[in-house]
Amino acid sequence: MQRLLAVMGILLLLSACGKSDPQVVDNLPWDITSTEQGTTRVFHLELGKTTLRQAIEQWHSFPELAVMQSRTNELSLEAYFGKQRLGLFEAKLVAELVADPAILEKFSQEQIKREPQASGAWRLSVSEANVKLANDFLIKYLIYIPVVNYEPELIRARFGEGAEIVNLTATVDAWFYADRNLAMLIDAKGGDMFYYSSPQDFPQLKTKILNLPAEQAHE
Incomplete structure (x- = not known):
């Protein structure tokens, strides 16, 4: 039922996108631009240029920050904005976020809470x-x-036909749009x-996704 509602809702949106009201088509997940400066513009942010502070100002929301420690002890720094x-x-x-190894080690050593994840990773607040x-x-x-799930035909309709599709698990596929610096x-x-x-x-992101453990592909 959720999939059916998602299809109906997005089909209505596809019809609305052809109208002249500019508010209808603003800030959509398929509105992606590669800039001449080597960044990707999406949701009024420029990945590779926008700071966490600027995202906070843009979305009027304060995130929770955590260092993610993978099963192989690789560290990354993530900001969780929740539902927007x-x-x-x-x-x-x-x-x-971009953070060098010394910063990641410092933040992990000074963590205030350590929580296990289903994938075998740890979340360090x-x-x-x-x-x-x-x-x-x-x-x-x-x-x-997204709150709703996207059927493959709707993905192709809005994001284009040029995806490389790789099966990761019995139910999960990875879609890679290299020309849009997008993975799904x-x-x-x-x-x-x-x-x-x-x-x-993007190449590093693709490698990261292809190496996800099966449990994390479902998180």
């Missing part, structure tokens, strides 16, 4: 002092988790995820 309304849709937003330090970090990847995890059971990247970071 962008354009006509609601979605959960997560920004992965960042201290208040380190949250302030992270405000000027650049956004490397933006993860957009499309789960037949629900829980789609869109990953936006700057051009220079």
Whole structure:
């Protein structure tokens, strides 16, 4: 039923997008631009140029910050904005920030809470002092988790036909749009995820997704 409602809602949107009202087509997940400066513009942000502070100002929302420690002890810094309304849709937003190994180690050592994840990773909550330090970090990847799920035909209709599709699990496919610096995890059971990247970071993003453990592909 959720998939059916999603199809009906997005089909209505497709019809609305042909109208002259500019508000109808603003801030949509398929509105992606590669700039001459080597960044990706989406949701009024420029990945590779926009800082965490600027995203906070744009969305009027303060995120929770955590260092993610993978099963192989790789570290990354993520800002969790929770559910936001962008354009006509609601979605959960997560920004992965640019942080060098020394910063990641510092933040992980000074964590204030350690939580296990289903994938075998650990979520290490960042201290208040380190949250302030992270405000000027650049956004490397933006993860957009829509409330509704997208059928393959609707993805092709709005994002284009040029995706490379790789099967990750029995129910999860990865869709890669290299020309748009976009990757998707499309789960037949629900829980789609869109990953936006700057051009220079897209190859690393693709490798990261292809190496996801099966459990994490479902998170």
